[in-house]
């Protein structure tokens with residue numbers, strides 16, 4: 121079968137890799153001049169900057185791990201201990217391990233009554249049924265009771281537990297207020313806390329798509345070749361891309377949902393394209409503040425997260441600690457990841473200025489940075505509010521024969537969600553469900 125895959129992020133690269141493995145003839149269209157999507161690396165002055173994704177999360181990323189093992193690259197992943205300071209509103213700091221959620225329980229701000237309440241909440245969650253996978257939207261939909269994360273967290277963990285555990289943790293992952301999020305992901309993370317471990321490919325997260333493409337022998341990869349339309353043609357489809365028409369038997373759309381909606385205008389029902397268009401995304405910005413000479417070589421932790429959401433930034437990360445090739449020898453870069461709501465009122469210059477101030481607040485005085493690089497996305501992260509998983513996952517059954525959808529948005533942003541969706545699309549297409 122000849123298959124077109126549209127989009128060369130982790131979802132599209134996984135779909136192409138699996139389809140090649142199953143023996144299909146595959147052409148992958150990517151609009152950029154490189155694969156990777158929101159996991160891509162950007163090179164500047166010897167720094168290897170991550171444009172988006174920061175880390176894999178160990179045992180809660182089972183499909184990504186399995187495919188990296190197939191590719192013989194799992195062994196290359198570099199563990200990241202992510203020692204973290206939770207920074208309070210009065211600049212008081214508390215040390216935790218980001219990948220050991222229970223370490224947050226040690227924070228001295230909690231009274232015995234707080235600790236008891238949080239422990240009961242955690243034990244209650246451990247004893248209740250939950251989604252097996254943190255990134256399978258169809259599975260998560262079964263546990264979405266319509267409550268938002270803020271309501272659930274305040275009700276179950278109390279105000280202190282909410283401000284000092286839920287907000288710093290999920291604020292780092294999604295950068296949005298807790299009442300924008302649904303509950304099943306966080307509940308699944310609590311239930312699977314013992315599987316968490318942060319890992320990064322040695323050359324950054326962009327290397328995952330490079331590995332997938334290297335492993336897809338015979339793939340016809342078309343870079344700088346945006347798909348422009350998908351039309352029915354005979355028993356299959358005609359995909360126009362880069363000014364050429366390609367006849368294929370089936371198509372996997374692994375672009376962001378608004379783009380897929382536009383491409384499917386002549387193929388899918390209006391109710392389906394509407395669901396894709398209405399998929400909620402956060403605006404997102406992060407700044408890489410780079411120093412040719414590391415001003416804080418011995419800083420005791422590599423991440424700072426604000427307790428409560430009073431600051432505009434959601435995380436500051438020392439990149440040299442995250443993966444070894446992020447910075448040139450002797451250098452350092454700090455990634456400052458912003459919360460979404462304040463961005464509506466911030467210019468690019470405001471964001472950069474505030475990022476440099478955050479860096480000195482968190483890590484201490486430093487000379488002027490070598491450069492300050494802003495990544496700003498109108499549509500940064502797919503956000504799953506209550507109802508999201510059910511609405512989006514009903515789309516699979518609505519697609520016409522030969523059309524399949526992939527992308528992290530079937531769950532919520534995350535490489536595992538993207539990889540799983542690409543694998544599922546390739547399996548459905550090949551009758552391997």
Ligand SMILES: Cc1cc2nc3c(=O)[nH]c(=O)nc-3n(C[C@H](O)[C@H](O)[C@H](O)COP(=O)(O)OP(=O)(O)OC[C@H]3O[C@@H](n4cnc5c(N)ncnc54)[C@H](O)[C@@H]3O)c2cc1C
Pocket residue numbers: 126127128129130131132149150151152155156157158159171172173174175176345346347348374375376379404406497500501526527528529532533534535536537538
């Ligand atoms: C700042 C930030 C931090 C993140 N941190 C993490 C993290 O630490 N861990 C984690 O697991 N995830 C993280 N993520 C999320 C992760 O990056 C995404 O979940 C993942 O990249 C989604 O993969 P995807 O293939 O669905 O989409 P994308 O990565 O967006 O890929 C879509 C691809 O489609 C291409 N495309 C679009 N239109 C067309 C067209 N018409 N024709 C051809 N190609 C097209 C795009 O150019 C792009 O390459 C982060 C994201 C951001 C923005």
